[in-house]
Amino acid sequence: WRSLRRACATKIFSPQQLDSTQFHRKRKVQDLLNYVQKCCEKGEALDFGEVVLATVMNSISETFISMDLFHYCDPSNDDDNKKSREFKEMVFGIMEEVGRPNVVDFFPFLKLFDPQGVRTRMRNHFEKLLAFFYEVMKERMRLRASGESKEYKDVLDSFLDLLNEENSQLCRHDVL
Numbered sequence: 001w002r003s004l005r006r007a008c009a010t011k012i013f014s015p016q017q018l019d020s021t022q023f024h025r026k027r028k029v030q031d032l033l034n035y036v037q038k039c040c041e042k043g044e045a046l047d048f049g050e051v052v053l054a055t056v057m058n059s060i061s062e063t064f065i066s067m068d069l070f071h072y073c074d075p076s077n078d079d080d081n082k083k084s085r086e087f088k089e090m091v092f093g094i095m096e097e098v099g100r101p102n103v104v105d106f107f108p109f110l111k112l113f114d115p116q117g118v119r120t121r122m123r124n125h126f127e128k129l130l131a132f133f134y135e136v137m138k139e140r141m142r143l144r145a146s147g148e149s150k151e152y153k154d155v156l157d158s159f160l161d162l163l164n165e166e167n168s169q170l171c172r173h174d175v176l
Contacts, residue, residue, distance in 0.1 A: 012158045013082050026064040028055050035072050052165060057091070066152040090126050093125045 008063045013018070032055040039046045054070035054085055061069040070082040102118045114120060151157065 011162055012155055017155070017158055021063045024066075028059040028062060031055070033057075051068050051140070053118045062154070064155040065133075065140075066156070067136065067152045086128075090125055090132065094122065094129070097122050097125065104129050 010169065036046065053074060054072055057070045058068045061067055069084060069087045072175060097118055100116075100118065103115055104118070111119075137156065137160075140152075141160065144160065
């Protein structure tokens with residue numbers, strides 16, 4: 001646990017690592033401004049809360065996995081929006097469950113029975129979310145192994161580099 005905490009502080013979430021993704025955050029804000037300007041020029045209404053949420057989530061996801069997980073409402077690009085819709089449904093499902101009153105919060109002895117099914121639905125949402133990120137990691141590892149991957153310089157790359165470093169150290173200790 002200590003070594004993982006130290007690695008996160010010094011390699012994965014270090015100020016230098018996060019500063020290296022500053023360009024992406026600036027680009028996400030510029031994307032937001034461009035989208036708002038485009039809607040203004042067309043005279044279209046926009047849900048500012050949804051657009052800001054998409055910008056914040058994309059800024060975070062760009063920092064972590066170099067991928068936009070939310071897309072601004074553009075129904076013409078259905079292929080690109082499929083993953084975005086799936087991720088959005090997972091996040092909104094979790095937000096709904098967290099915000100919904102649960103009888104178990106008032107009567108803890110009912111926790112075992114899960115009378116409203118909240119725990120079951122939350123487990124399903126989190127299993128989907130973990131499977132989504134597992135696929136992202138698996139794809140990145142496949143690309144790295146095949147040599148097709150570019151250097152993303154995101155948190156996932158830092159994490160995978162750390163895993164490779166740990167594995168190589170373990171292999172050296174086994175040889176010695």
